Amino acid sequence: MLGVIGAPDIDALFSAVPKPALKNFSLDLPAHSPEFLVEAHMRALAGRNHAAGDGPFFVGAGAYRHHIPATVDHLIQRSEWLTAYTPYQPEISQGTLQMLFEFQTQVAKITGMDVANASLYDGSTGTAEAVLMARRLTRKNKIVLSGGLHPHYRDVVKAYLKDDPDLVCLSPSPEGQGDILEQIDGNTAAIVIQTPDFYGHLRDLKSAADAAHAQGALLIVVVTEVVSLGLLEAPGALGADIVVAEGQSIGNALNFGGPYLGLMATRRDFIRQMPGRLCGETVDADGNRGFVLTLSTREQHIRREKATSNICTNSGLCALAFSIHMALLGEAGFTRLARLNHANAIRLADALAGVPGVEVLNKTFFNEMTIRTAQPAAGLVERLARRGILAGVPASRLLPGDPEVENLIILAATELTTEADIAALVAALMEELA
């Protein structure tokens, strides 16, 4: 091959590299390794982690452990899904494109919105994108984040809108209290409300939508537990203008926080200000139905510095996993799954309420709740972990230094939570708090 090229050696192909920079170093890295040794290395690392399935597990707060049907993981590992690129050549990418069209339809249906995009990175970055989208749509600046918004989501919005005087972040509201409506004024572009909120409380979207719309502001609804939409009224039916959700719960494993799946849905009129890829239906030269990426004049590869967002990659394979799992559930299964989650959460809440030294703060919840304990939460959760019980998230981990939340633990139950899990948690709490 070098002969055809006319180069004496490989180094000649790197002739544009300044001499002092070319291979002028030795790397403190190992040489190549056979598959069985790499596997042993990785297994040793994995073995040092306590997997959720190893014992009673109640951790949620924005990522949830649900059952994933075996069919989902089998299908997403097919070469044609796994090793394809973004469908820029639609004639040979109809699989991915039709799947995205179906995915957009599913997301629009569960959120009750007109249209959804083909996914974003995750719920947190999606929230920041929604805030920017609301500013473009309203040409107003003030953004108000509810105290029930996941603190990481709040932090991402703060990073995206760095030092912005028009960003108002309300104080954490573990009791479900809210003063967001008082913040809406004529300069408000959007209010951002999460439901179920970070502490598990369900929020009144209808009143929020009415108050926002009366001032020409938009309501952005954030959902971190997408299974809740099987049982709770769709945000679109309550007046939401933009819905952002973390879609991980359907089809995607916990994965220590990523990759996850950002869902975004909105009203038909707002499509052209929506970030991210969109798949649309059309016909081919023979008149057959087909699908293409569309409205790309919003995107960076066409608009460059005038694009709606710098987003390029989305979460295609996670969207596929979501779509397959959702297709397997269907309306009947999705509703059953949500009811099962809620039923287990009621069981958990009632059991916790019976533990001396524990107070359940929620009157309303879907599958997650906050308790106040007689001891600081971080140490208590750590001691429970040593007993093999992953008992939830101390609120102080996400809100350090806030004395109001020091004794709060956020716990989730899903369809995987058993009676025995709850009994083990209750028994351990009784001993620790005795």
Place this chain on the structure above:
Amino acid sequence: MSMNNQGRPTGVGTAGTIASGSALLPDEPLLFEIGDTEHSGVDLPEVDLAEDRLGGFARKSKLDLAGLTEPEAMRHYVRLSRLNHSIDSGMYPLGSCTMKHNPRLNEKMARLPGFSDIHPLQPVSTVQGALELMNQLSHWLMTLTNTAAVALSPKAGAHGELLGMMAIKAAQEAKGEAHRKIVLVPESAHGTNPATAAFLGYSVKPVPARDDGTVDVEAVKAALSPEVAAIMLTNPNTCGLFEPQVIEIARAVHEAGAFFYCDGANFNAIMGVVRPGDLGIDAMHINLHKTFSTPHGGGGPGAGPVVLSEALAPFAPVPFIKRVQDGLDLVEHVEEQALGRVTAFHGQMGMYVRALTYMLSHGADGLAQAAEDAVLNANYIKARLEHLFSVPFPDYPTMHEALFDDSFLKGTGVSTLDFAKAMIDEGFHPMTMYFPLVVHGAMLVEPTESESKQTLDRFCDVMADLASDAKAGNTERFTAAPMKAPRRRLDETRAARQPVLKWERPDDLPQAAE
């Protein structure tokens, strides 16, 4: 077909093919046209919710969500998958996208429950192996680039770019130089570069390319001023060329008080061979899904860790890992930290596992060889085709991609797009077209190290045959292409003018105007 409501077959004919299509090319209906709201492929117990705690917020609106039984779902997604081209089924020479082989050991490791079934917020004491993995990946990335720090959390290349430029902005502000409002971006840059700069409130000042496709240090010097915060330069650049004056450019940028953001999308061409830190970069994102073989998945998920120089290291976002007395700690908050957090949780762990698996499998020696092989393959294609295709920048050996332009098609009646569509009928995914923008009718071919000489030869033979046919006036082969794909050319104008972005029940559609 008869099924119970859990999708368990109770009779014959349960796999439900209502699709048509010929031979092995399926024509597949939408899942909403196959399933209905009663069917489900998941067996879940029905619970009695005598009372709820939903506070009156229970759903009243209908979902109208179709379900498929398990065999229906299997068939639907298998049939759909066959309508996709993929790396595993054929060469995918998309320039700038790096479609290299995705080893399946990566997938197997990412699915170990110790990685896939751990929660980002469970106690740090229960995830020491995960933190150690992130630490090891960081070590590889910093060593391969000779940089001082790395921020792992960005979700994709463009997200990494955003973080890198945020760090630069924060560093300029910390120096009291918030007045610097300009970012220099060469014309050949990816679209994400100017989009990122504009997103952060910078005005973008283009730097023209030289006739040889590289950036002139004198042009950079002329564009630099006390108002310039940074330059965003891709190296190797999008024309497939290593910037020969990159060290001088870095020096000039630093002397002017600005930072050097390097778009690392093409790091796969130089990994283990050149360390970007030696060239003077301050920040560079690395697409784990390009360079380190994590799968592209039909458009993500990616991962875009950013390496940072000493000067920018203090501006890294949370979270990061710190060694403490009894193991590793995850720092999730820093008081008065300039940048904060760019995503919930800790980034794309699933991709970290795959990338580290690839690194360990290849080793430092194997990574360097992969880079060299990628460069060898691209130069081979260039050498075999340059007599038939036009090469806009012949002065330097190319790196990992071969760039052609469409001047060889002048007067043939065949466009670049037509040419690309004809490649589909020959079994190849087309190369990247019309990018980089600095070249008219660009055709950017990236074979990667994964292709054998036999495949490269067949590719070159087909390309040569197509070029000869175009020049011979056989335009039908191009303008009518593709003819053998699952779909003929699709009407993109119609899709944009009358957007149909979701399926509607036929009886819910407004009456057609005709």
